Amino acid sequence: MIEKRMILFLLFMSFFSTLLFSQQIQFGETDSYNDLTEGPYIFWEEGKAIVKYIWNGNYISEEVAVQEHGDFTVSLGGFDSEFEISSFPPTIDPTIYTNVPKIFVVSDIHGQYNRFVEILRGNGILDRNMEWNWGNGHLVIIGDVFDRGPQVTECLWLIHRLEREAEQWKGKVHFLLGNHEIMVLQGDVRYVHDKYIKVAEIMGMDVKSLYSDTSELGRWLRSKNTIEVINNILFVHAGIHPNFTEMNHSIEEINNRIRVNIDSPREKIKYNDLLNFIFGSIGPFWYRGYFMDTKDEKQIEQQVLFETLIYMNVTEVVVGHTTQDFINPFFQNKVIPVDTGIKYGNKGEALLWKDGIFYRAKVDGYIEQLTFPVKKIQKQIKENQ
DSSP, X not given: OOSOOOEEEEEOSSHHHHHHTTOEEEEOSSGGGTTOOEEEEEEEETXXXXXXXXXXXXXXXXXXXXXXXXXXXXXXXTSSSOEEEESSOOOOOOSEEOOOSEEEEEOOOTTOHHHHHHHHHHTTSBOTTSOBOOTTOEEEEESOOSSSSSOHHHHHHHHHHHHHHHHHTTOEEEEEOOHHHHHHHTTOOTTOOHHHHHHHHHTTSOHHHHTOTTXXXXXXXXXXXXXXXXXXXXEESSOOOGGGGGSOOOHXXXXXXXXXXXXXXXXXXXXXXXXXHHHSTTSTTTOOTTOSSOSSSOOOOHHHHHHHHHHTTOSEEEEOSSOOSSOOOBTTTTEEEOOOSGXXXXXXXXXXXXXXXXXXXXTTSOEEEOOOOHHHHHHHHHHHO
């Protein structure tokens, strides 16, 4: 349970009540956005929190004095849920986890909130009330929550809330960074939905500033890992190039380098060999070398892949980034791709791991076994001899 909670304020969503609360209101200029409701975006300053959002095309900004450090609940009338935040900076998660009883994996959500929720509810991760329902299980999101779709903010706040709820049940939510998180945080808005360009315009800022390091969502994102190992399974958005073994850096060190340099100028990244590798086309955000149907990179040789996994002391690697029709492990089940088109809004599967077995999880909760424990395979081979 949250040890300390304070209700900062309650904003009633009508024009007259916002006047009573002395809100600063600006009206959207485009008819198509007159009914837009979006947010909130919360920014931390010394001794106060500034909450900004749009309701029915109106821009509302509220300054709230924060007298003490701790956890807070922000309630906004008209929004379906409360927003739990903390004045303390977010903590950095470990890189390696062991003895996890069950793992559920999705990737490349790309602002498709409704499909994301359908998959989580259909497989019992969420209950009917949209609350954590998976006990001590771990939910892993392998990047690319951002861009393309129109409900990125809803996805981010849902993940943000589920992190807290899962920990109350000894579970865990892992949100790993993908290339689209990095792009937005660095100001590359090529794939941002037009809605967010308009939101930033209405708020008098650019998209990058919505997720600055002084914002709740921005500093939360900057605390995330890019690579993690759970039960000796490697999770990363795009993949691990074999050159990683030559870098002589641990996964933890790579995660820290990424965090520290997310906001570094391109010149610093370009002329630093390690940073250029990490953020470049063969780094963990972009590498596509596990796949044949790509022009970006020659497919890795199986033996080289196995040697890389051995070097990293992992048994499999689970990736997103490169869209597949369905989850289908390859390289003797060592590579498991989970990006199956959630970004289209009506497609997508998830990956379930339990008792050493990987399953394909459909949106309705139906699962199909993909792999068998090694001991079982060895037993079958012996029986067939």
